Amino acid sequence: MTHSTGESIGADRPxxxxxxxxxxxxxVDSAVAAARxxxxxxxxxxxxxxxxxxxxxxxxxxxxxxxxxxxxxxxxAADVIGIPFYVWDMAERFHRDVVxxxxxxxxxxxxxxxxxxxxxxxxxxxxxxxxxxxDFDAVATGHHARLVDGVLRRSVDEGxxxxxxxxxxxxxxxxxxxxxxxxSTKAQVRAEAARRGLSVADKPDSHDICFIADGDTQAFxxxxxGAADGPIVDAMTGxxxxxxxGAYGFTIGQRKGLHIDQPTADGRPRYVLSIEPVSNTVTVxxxxxxxxxxxxxxxxxxxxxxxxxxxxxxxxxxLRAHGEVYGCRAQLSGGELHIELDTPATGVxxxxxxxxxxxxxxxxxxxxxxAA
Amino acid sequence: MGIAYLDHASTTPMLPEAIEAMTAQLGxxxxxxxxxxxxxxxxxxxxxxxxxxxxxxxxxxxxxVFTAGGTEADNLAIKGLYxxxxxxxxxxxxxxxxxxxDPAHWLADHHGAIVEPLEVDDLGRVHPDTLRAAxxxxxxxxxxVSVMWANNEVGTVQPIRVLAAIAxxxxxxxxxxxxxxxxxxxxxxxxxxxxxxxVSGHKVGGPMGVGALLLSRGADPxxxxxxxxxxxxxxSGTLDAPAIAGFAAAVQVAVENQPATAERLxxxxxxxxxxxxxxxxxxxxxxxxxxxxxxxxxxxxxxxEGDALLMLLDAKGxxxxxxxxxxxxxxxxxxxLLAMGQDGVRARGSLRFSLGHTSTKADVDHVAxxxxxxxxxxxxxxxxx
Numbered sequence: 001m002t003h004s005t006g007e008s009i010g011a012d013r014p015x016x017x018x019x020x021x022x023x024x025x026x027x028v029d030s031a032v033a034a035a036r037x038x039x040x041x042x043x044x045x046x047x048x049x050x051x052x053x054x055x056x057x058x059x060x061x062x063x064x065x066x067x068x069x070x071x072x073x074x075x076x077a078a079d080v081i082g083i084p085f086y087v088w089d090m091a092e093r094f095h096r097d098v099v100x101x102x103x104x105x106x107x108x109x110x111x112x113x114x115x116x117x118x119x120x121x122x123x124x125x126x127x128x129x130x131x132x133x134x135d136f137d138a139v140a141t142g143h144h145a146r147l148v149d150g151v152l153r154r155s156v157d158e159g160x161x162x163x164x165x166x167x168x169x170x171x172x173x174x175x176x177x178x179x180x181x182x183x184s185t186k187a188q189v190r191a192e193a194a195r196r197g198l199s200v201a202d203k204p205d206s207h208d209i210c211f212i213a214d215g216d217t218q219a220f221x222x223x224x225x226g227a228a229d230g231p232i233v234d235a236m237t238g239x240x241x242x243x244x245x246g247a248y249g250f251t252i253g254q255r256k257g258l259h260i261d262q263p264t265a266d267g268r269p270r271y272v273l274s275i276e277p278v279s280n281t282v283t284v285x286x287x288x289x290x291x292x293x294x295x296x297x298x299x300x301x302x303x304x305x306x307x308x309x310x311x312x313x314x315x316x317x318x319l320r321a322h323g324e325v326y327g328c329r330a331q332l333s334g335g336e337l338h339i340e341l342d343t344p345a346t347g348v349x350x351x352x353x354x355x356x357x358x359x360x361x362x363x364x365x366x367x368x369x370x371a372a
Numbered sequence: 373m374g375i376a377y378l379d380h381a382s383t384t385p386m387l388p389e390a391i392e393a394m395t396a397q398l399g400x401x402x403x404x405x406x407x408x409x410x411x412x413x414x415x416x417x418x419x420x421x422x423x424x425x426x427x428x429x430x431x432x433x434x435x436x437v438f439t440a441g442g443t444e445a446d447n448l449a450i451k452g453l454y455x456x457x458x459x460x461x462x463x464x465x466x467x468x469x470x471x472x473x474d475p476a477h478w479l480a481d482h483h484g485a486i487v488e489p490l491e492v493d494d495l496g497r498v499h500p501d502t503l504r505a506a507x508x509x510x511x512x513x514x515x516x517v518s519v520m521w522a523n524n525e526v527g528t529v530q531p532i533r534v535l536a537a538i539a540x541x542x543x544x545x546x547x548x549x550x551x552x553x554x555x556x557x558x559x560x561x562x563x564x565x566x567x568x569x570x571v572s573g574h575k576v577g578g579p580m581g582v583g584a585l586l587l588s589r590g591a592d593p594x595x596x597x598x599x600x601x602x603x604x605x606x607x608s609g610t611l612d613a614p615a616i617a618g619f620a621a622a623v624q625v626a627v628e629n630q631p632a633t634a635e636r637l638x639x640x641x642x643x644x645x646x647x648x649x650x651x652x653x654x655x656x657x658x659x660x661x662x663x664x665x666x667x668x669x670x671x672x673x674x675x676x677e678g679d680a681l682l683m684l685l686d687a688k689g690x691x692x693x694x695x696x697x698x699x700x701x702x703x704x705x706x707x708x709l710l711a712m713g714q715d716g717v718r719a720r721g722s723l724r725f726s727l728g729h730t731s732t733k734a735d736v737d738h739v740a741x742x743x744x745x746x747x748x749x750x751x752x753x754x755x756x757x
Contacts, residue, residue: 086683130753133752133753134680134750134752134753
């Protein structure tokens with residue numbers, strides 16, 4: 001198990017004692033991550049990020065990392081590990097860079113991934129910058145991914161792999177990151193937490209979006225973007241086949257909840273093909289029309305060991321969290337990432353990340369701008 | 373380099389005399405309210421402790437009501453006197469501890485009180501004219517006045533005797549939270565003229581979880597805790613004889629040593645201020661430069677976040693505080709500094725060093741050695757917004 005600076009986290013005595021800031025959400029992964037680095041002999045300080053300016057206490061059914069209970073769990077874990085612990089108030093940054101971005105992306109007809117944005121802007125920008133200024137060498141998190149010589153790789157636990165949501169990090173960000181869990185399965189992490197006496201050992205995994213406590217994304221968006229009736233148009237016939245209360249409520253590839261009130265021309269199910277926020281129009285069509293082969297990504301990040309591919313290279317691409325992996329040819333040109341898929345993909349939504357892999361190694365990423 | 377504990381205003385180590393007095397009782401059986409021999413023995417411990425505390429603080433034994441600490445005593449004084457007086461206006465200084473402010477605001481939210489914060493000047497002082505003017509807006513409707521003896525954050529000492537006299541001109545009861553003052557300043561209950569005074573065990577070298585409300589005759593708050601009526605029917609709950617014994621021993625020693633403590637701590641404290649200024653020339657000392665707690669040094673470090681300073685100092689073995697309350701561990705700008713007219717950014721860049729009976733010159737040397745580097749680091753990290 002290694003990280004970017006080359007020392008072995010699992011070793012009895014590190015080659016150099018690093019000052020490490022461990023981001024502790026209150027969950028089992030980040031607690032074990034912090035414990036492992038501390039045990040490896042590094043100087044570890046735990047920090048819980050307060051991401052909500054109005055943390056509810058003991059919300060039933062609340063998930064994620066924003067509650068007072070989560071802060072207490074993180075503090076308790078830090079006490080058991082025996083490291084100092086602080087809470088950093090990142091609520092304003094989080095609201096601006098993640099929550100508002102989430103809402104405005106939906107308003108623009110895209111489908112954002114807030115976890116990806118949080119890693120990019122909060123954990124490995126706001127927190128990392130502050131940590132470096134305060135004399136820390138690195139930020140450690142409980143993400144399931146590996147860093148080998150500064151290169152991001154998938155976790156050995158394929159089902160829990162989080163390299164996709166870290167794929168936006170730059171080489172510079174990765175150079176100051178430590179992911180101590182990438183060589184372990186989730187089951188191993190839980191067993192280790194129990195062995196270490198961490199009370200979060202059997203705390204349920206967090207799901208969904210941490211700032212939407214009840215998991216109702218549509219209601220969350222409706223509250224912020226309002227409701228406005230608009231047409232659902234069938235691309236095959238050009239006819240209006242239903243209406244909706246706001247185009248932002250849809251995602252490319254969505255089939256359920258379309259409220260189409262008449263039989264389709266070919267009698268087959270309809271899927272969302274496109275979302276047009278200005279005219280508030282949702283276009284639907286048959287599954288075959290969803291298939292894309294060409295993807296254009298904006299804000300490309302080239303973070304693997306290879307040089308930037310100004311000529312096409314063969315690699316694979318993942319187009320959403322826990323999504324399928326496609327063979328492709330990728331090329332950087334004009335500040336964009338152009339991806340030609342070997343086989344067509346469906347449900348490719350602008351706003352999601354396209355993360356490129358060479359085997360299990362992340363080589364680059366971009367935000368999907370369009371697909372055809 | 374060892375640890376420099378400079379957070380005595382938060383809690384101070386127990387005095388050996390208090391540990392001895394308390395541990396002597398821990399193995400004994402007996403509820404002070406029981407009538408048998410074991411009960412009588414425990415009762416004697418409690419009553420001797422009551423007499424000790426009364427003697428040390430210039431009160432009568434019957435004026436001492438034991439509580440489970442300062443917060444309970446503040447709650448009893450403010451809620452209890454409000455309910456007993458059946459008047460609406462509650463005048464509290466804007467720089468009170470949350471243990472006094474929050475009960476007042478709770479009364480406003482739930483029981484029809486009108487809370488009127490008494491403004492302070494830029495040094496944190498409540499001016500007698502401010503209190504007089506506030507009372508005179510409608511004297512007949514004032515339930516009580518509460519102004520702390522000395523401020524827990526910035527250390528400013530209030531003109532308690534003058535303020536209490538003004539309240540008394542109108543027959544209004546006056547409460548003071550004196551948890552920071554006892555042991556650092558001369559504190560006399562009867563002589564000060566206050567009607568109710570909060571004292572805490574662990575702030576004076578006694579155990580945590582015990583305190584007292586001193587109540588003059590005629591000040592009869594409505595109980596907050598109902599039950600067996602153990603303390604003059606004003607406060608219920610089995611008396612914690614061991615803790616009370618430790619509390620009394622601590623009060624006695626702290627009050628006896630007060631003049632020497634004050635002199636020694638203010639010398640150390642002035643040295644600390646001088647050397648922090650030398651290391652960080654643009655540092656600002658908050659609070660009254662003259663009338664302040666001998667052990668208190670409270671600074672604002674421009675361009676720094678208090679939390680960052682605290683973390684860096686902790687890593688260097690210096691234990692201090694931002695002095696303000698936290699919610700979920702997230703620092704809010706101090707209401708005390710805001711009331712003193714500071715802006716939120718400066719308020720968030722503040723630190724309190726508080727000295728106590730175990731403080732030494734080595735502690736001051738320790739701070740002087742690391743503070744320059746720490747402030748430089750914190751400035752690099754900037755203000756967290």
